[in-house]
Amino acid sequence: MEMLSKKATCKSHGQDSSYFLGWQEYEKNPFNEDTNPLGIIQMGLAENQLSFDLLESWLARNPDATMFGSNGGSIFKELALFQDYHGLQTFKTELVEFMAEIRRNKVRFDPQKLVLTAGATSANETLMFCLAEPGEAFLIPTPYYPGFDRDLKWRTGVKIVPIHCSSLNGFRITKAALDEAYDEALKLNLRVKGVFITNPSNPLGTTMNQDEFNHVISFAVSKNIHIVSDEIYAGTVFDSSKFTSIIEAIMDRTLEKTDIWSRIHVVSSLSKDLGLPGFRIGMIYSNNETLIAAATKMSSFGLVSSQTQYLLSKLLGDKKFTRHYIQENQRRLKKRQQVLVSGLQSYGIPCLKSNAGLFCWVDMRNLLSSNAFEAEMELWKKILYEVGLNISPGSSCHCTEPGWFRVCFANMSQETLNLSIHRLQAFVTSNGDGNYQNQKLSTRISRRNSLVVS
Amino acid sequence: MKLLSRKATCNSHGQDSSYFLGWQEYEKNPYDEVRNPTGIIQMGLAESQLSFDLLESWLAENPDASGFTRNGESIFRELALFQDYHGLPAFKKALAEFMEEIRGNKVTFDPRNLVLTAGATSANETLAFCIAEPGEAFLLPTPYYPGFDRDLKWRTGVEIVPIQCTGSNGFRITESALEDAYQLARKQNLRVKGVLVTNPSNPLGTALSRQELNLLVSFISAKNIHLISDEIYSGTVFSSPSFVSVMEVLLERNLANTQVWNRVHLVYSLSKDLGLPGFRVGAIYSNDNTVVAAATKMSSFGLVSSQTQYLLSAMLADKKFTKHYIFENQVRLQKRHAMLVRGLKNAGISCLDSNAGLFCWVDMRHLLTSKSFDAEMELWKKIVYQVGLNISPGSSCHCAEPGWFRVCFANMLEETLDLAMQRIKDFVVSTATKSSNTGRSHHLSSKYSARKSLSKWVFRLSFHHDSENER
Numbered sequence: 001m002e003m004l005s006k007k008a009t010c011k012s013h014g015q016d017s018s019y020f021l022g023w024q025e026y027e028k029n030p031f032n033e034d035t036n037p038l039g040i041i042q043m044g045l046a047e048n049q050l051s052f053d054l055l056e057s058w059l060a061r062n063p064d065a066t067m068f069g070s071n072g073g074s075i076f077k078e079l080a081l082f083q084d085y086h087g088l089q090t091f092k093t094e095l096v097e098f099m100a101e102i103r104r105n106k107v108r109f110d111p112q113k114l115v116l117t118a119g120a121t122s123a124n125e126t127l128m129f130c131l132a133e134p135g136e137a138f139l140i141p142t143p144y145y146p147g148f149d150r151d152l153k154w155r156t157g158v159k160i161v162p163i164h165c166s167s168l169n170g171f172r173i174t175k176a177a178l179d180e181a182y183d184e185a186l187k188l189n190l191r192v193k194g195v196f197i198t199n200p201s202n203p204l205g206t207t208m209n210q211d212e213f214n215h216v217i218s219f220a221v222s223k224n225i226h227i228v229s230d231e232i233y234a235g236t237v238f239d240s241s242k243f244t245s246i247i248e249a250i251m252d253r254t255l256e257k258t259d260i261w262s263r264i265h266v267v268s269s270l271s272k273d274l275g276l277p278g279f280r281i282g283m284i285y286s287n288n289e290t291l292i293a294a295a296t297k298m299s300s301f302g303l304v305s306s307q308t309q310y311l312l313s314k315l316l317g318d319k320k321f322t323r324h325y326i327q328e329n330q331r332r333l334k335k336r337q338q339v340l341v342s343g344l345q346s347y348g349i350p351c352l353k354s355n356a357g358l359f360c361w362v363d364m365r366n367l368l369s370s371n372a373f374e375a376e377m378e379l380w381k382k383i384l385y386e387v388g389l390n391i392s393p394g395s396s397c398h399c400t401e402p403g404w405f406r407v408c409f410a411n412m413s414q415e416t417l418n419l420s421i422h423r424l425q426a427f428v429t430s431n432g433d434g435n436y437q438n439q440k441l442s443t444r445i446s447r448r449n450s451l452v453v454s
Numbered sequence: 455m456k457l458l459s460r461k462a463t464c465n466s467h468g469q470d471s472s473y474f475l476g477w478q479e480y481e482k483n484p485y486d487e488v489r490n491p492t493g494i495i496q497m498g499l500a501e502s503q504l505s506f507d508l509l510e511s512w513l514a515e516n517p518d519a520s521g522f523t524r525n526g527e528s529i530f531r532e533l534a535l536f537q538d539y540h541g542l543p544a545f546k547k548a549l550a551e552f553m554e555e556i557r558g559n560k561v562t563f564d565p566r567n568l569v570l571t572a573g574a575t576s577a578n579e580t581l582a583f584c585i586a587e588p589g590e591a592f593l594l595p596t597p598y599y600p601g602f603d604r605d606l607k608w609r610t611g612v613e614i615v616p617i618q619c620t621g622s623n624g625f626r627i628t629e630s631a632l633e634d635a636y637q638l639a640r641k642q643n644l645r646v647k648g649v650l651v652t653n654p655s656n657p658l659g660t661a662l663s664r665q666e667l668n669l670l671v672s673f674i675s676a677k678n679i680h681l682i683s684d685e686i687y688s689g690t691v692f693s694s695p696s697f698v699s700v701m702e703v704l705l706e707r708n709l710a711n712t713q714v715w716n717r718v719h720l721v722y723s724l725s726k727d728l729g730l731p732g733f734r735v736g737a738i739y740s741n742d743n744t745v746v747a748a749a750t751k752m753s754s755f756g757l758v759s760s761q762t763q764y765l766l767s768a769m770l771a772d773k774k775f776t777k778h779y780i781f782e783n784q785v786r787l788q789k790r791h792a793m794l795v796r797g798l799k800n801a802g803i804s805c806l807d808s809n810a811g812l813f814c815w816v817d818m819r820h821l822l823t824s825k826s827f828d829a830e831m832e833l834w835k836k837i838v839y840q841v842g843l844n845i846s847p848g849s850s851c852h853c854a855e856p857g858w859f860r861v862c863f864a865n866m867l868e869e870t871l872d873l874a875m876q877r878i879k880d881f882v883v884s885t886a887t888k889s890s891n892t893g894r895s896h897h898l899s900s901k902y903s904a905r906k907s908l909s910k911w912v913f914r915l916s917f918h919h920d921s922e923n924e925r
Contacts, residue, residue: 003717004585004742004744004748005584005586005587007583007584007748008584008744008745008748009748049535052530052531052534055530056528059522059530066521066522067517067521068513068520076506076509077503077506077510079732080506080729080730080731080733081503081729081731081732083725083731083732083734118572118755118756118757118759119537119754121755122755122756129459129461129462129609130458130459130462131458131462133459134588150751150754151755226457262457263457275534275535277534277535277536278533278534278535278536278537279534279759279760279761280537280757280758280759280760288457288458290462290463294458294461294463297604300573300575300605301576301609301755301756302572302757303572303573303734303756304759305732305733305758305762306732306734307520307732307733307759307762307765308759
């Protein structure tokens with residue numbers, strides 16, 4: 001008899017992928033400006049470390065938020081006992097206002113329709129448990145966040161069928177791609193329960209445009225399926241006016257009074273916007289009452305610490321602070337992204353034009369020895385071991401074309417970013433001698449122009 | 455096509471059980487000494503509120519721990535970014551040592567074999583995912599914590615087969631009960647993957663005896679299955695015999711590093727011992743590296759907030775404090791327990807002899823109108839609506855015999871416990887009187903003269919009888 005379950009012994013947690021392996025190599029030889037200046041620079045971790053000073057100064061001005069009210073006395077007991085899966089009401093109220101602020105208040109959220117979860121990781125898995133039976137499927141546009149293979153599939157038994165997006169149109173979702181994915185699922189005898197989008201996209205760093213919304217929404221309406229929109233990067237859009245939440249998109253098309261309204265579910269988190277992944281604050285938002293009721297009960301398996309809910313209710317309750325934070329954070333992110341993009345561009349490495357996220361989707365196809373994933377892996381290892389940068393290869397994100405890499409820019413100091421660009425520049429220069437490379441160099445310019453997408 | 459999954463629309467989260475319903479009734483009409491003195495007293499919540507003063511004074515003396523500072527320097531950034539599912543090393547070390555302390559240092563725990571989870575709720579579900587396929591089964595001794603029906607079964611698809619324990623031997627686990635359960639599973643075509651026990655027991659409040667532990671170890675050895683020991687109440691043992699963990703028994707039998715050693719897993723939490731259920735701190739301890747590895751990855755779905763890990767790493771590292779806390783907390787629990795037992799005895803009600811937990815397992819069989827679960831429900835409703843106490847009926851804990859109730863004693867003020875005892879006494883007296891008197895008015899007038907404070911409550915008794923919603 002099998003001693004442990006298949007879940008425990010199989011590899012479908014997906015953690016043998018290069019995404020995680022690169023991480024491990026970094027852990028063995030991490031860059032440190034002083035103690036290990038030749039070490040591997042971590043550029044595979046989508047973290048936001050740019051605005052901690054703002055948070056730290058807020059904390060210094062508001063000691064009560066961490067001291068349980070006043071001098072460690074007054075509400076400690078109340079918080080220590082608070083395990084209601086409906087969540088701390090004050091926190092949920094402030095959280096939905098923060099989410100609305102990020103969306104330029106074009107959408108208002110009802111705290112009663114919000115479920116708190118220990119991170120978006122938990123929110124996404126919970127939604128799968130609620131929306132699909134084991135063996136049913138969700139369609140997801142490629143490239144996508146490698147963690148989804150674990151979060152959406154592992155314990156739920158749900159399948160992922162990719163919606164193939166291509167560089168030819170800047171990786172935008174097309175109607176044809178949606179239809180193809182649906183047909184593919186049918187061929188595999190999989191019942192499709194919904195489409196799962198990440199907006200802004202990880203790893204692309206782009207926000208969904210109106211065409212894409214039209215395609216996805218019509219598709220979901222006609223197939224009578226769900227749309228899950230993971231909006232975890234909503235707060236990292238450099239210019240707020242360029243982000244449209246799925247809820248706004250539905251309202252713009254006056255579909256709130258139709259069936260689809262109860263099939264729209266939003267996931268978010270404070271891990272990227274506020275840079276607080278350690279605090280495990282995620283959420284599910286939906287107009288579907290049955291779903292909210294079920295997800296609320298399921299959140300028992302991953303509640304947010306009441307100590308943390310309290311701290312964040314105070315932080316987010318300071319509207320002057322949040323307004324300033326959102327703006328300043330976006331400004332800093334935009335600046336960083338520009339440093340990376342221009343640095344790479346000057347050495348012939350283009351990036352997909354992006355307006356959000358903590359990373360760039362970098363086109364290194366002209367550095368491949370051949371147009372193949374083996375060549376991509378070869379290049380990835382060179383960059384990891386020789387150049388000393390841990391970046392994420394497109395294959396780990398299920399990209400259909402080899403040669404694309406996700407490179408993070410917000411999880412290090414300015415100096416370290418400059419150093420990493422310098423290292424890459426040195427690598428490109430030294431590798432520019434091969435014939436294949438020379439040919440690719442000359443076509444770079446024309447290809448770069450084709451990447452200027454909407 | 456069905457819009458939502460079966461999991462989302464079915465009732466197997468078990469939350470329609472009376473355990474949760476009584477809770478809801480309390481929420482509608484909660485007792486408050488000042489604002490609602492005739493409200494329902496919550497005695498169905500196994501929480502400890504007895505030792506917050508100790509925690510609060512520690513916090514006041516150690517502001518660094520809540521303030522994101524270490525030796526005066528800010529570590530906010532470090533903590534804000536820390537999402538490593540291996541957990542904060544300082545916290546795991548302190549937690550492992552705290553667990554050792556509770557076991558009288560008879561067992562040692564390696565922090566590397568500890569997996570942090572958002573509460574024991576998450577730990578139990580994770581272990582079920584790791585050990586069993588959907589459709590496979592765990593054997594659980596009855597009566598058991600109602601939450602297990604949700605935690606172990608709901609999303610995992612795992613089944614529970616009861617090991618029936620009875621009042622005739624103090625609900626102790628017997629060899630024949632184990633074997634009967636195993637055979638019952640087989641008859642139902644269920645493959646048994648393990649036994650799950652809660653030690654000390656919820657709802658019994660008893661610590662498993664060495665005999666029971668030995669029985670369990672032999673049983674799982676022979677059947678080649680797992681044993682999960684949920685030791686969430688291990689720090690609440692307040693009188694002898696002192697707590698014996700199954701790990702200790704394995705060591706005594708020289709079973710360390712044998713096959714069975716790898717099949718015994720502990721679940722722990724700080725929700726009961728430290729009274730911090732809101733902070734969501736749970737743990738799995740296993741000697742099996744594959745289980746540890748898989749559970750660690752699964753903990754991604756329910757990590758403990760780094761802010762909380764840091765606070766508790768500082769608190770639990772203060773050994774002077776933890777020693778004092780454990781001792782003092784147990785003294786207070788014992789006192790409360792004695793109060794409840796005495797109060798019930800005064801009303802002619804006995805409890806199962808117990809030495810742990812935050813509740814008593816109370817024998818109200820003699821108050822049933824008939825020896826049936828319907829009568830138990832009838833009695834329960836009377837106690838909730840008329841007496842104004844939310845206690846947990848044995849049927850919600852899957853008890854094989856009607857008439858037993860779990861009554862909590864650590865989640866209220868002493869005065870409130872006193873009042874609860876008085877209400878029970880009055881109820882028992884009135885029930886006895888009712889059966890020997892003809893008219894209700896006669897009964898009521900004697901009550902009015904007896905206690906002025908009861909007048910409002912008595913009035914409510916008749917009001918409620920007319921308007922209560924039957925569930």
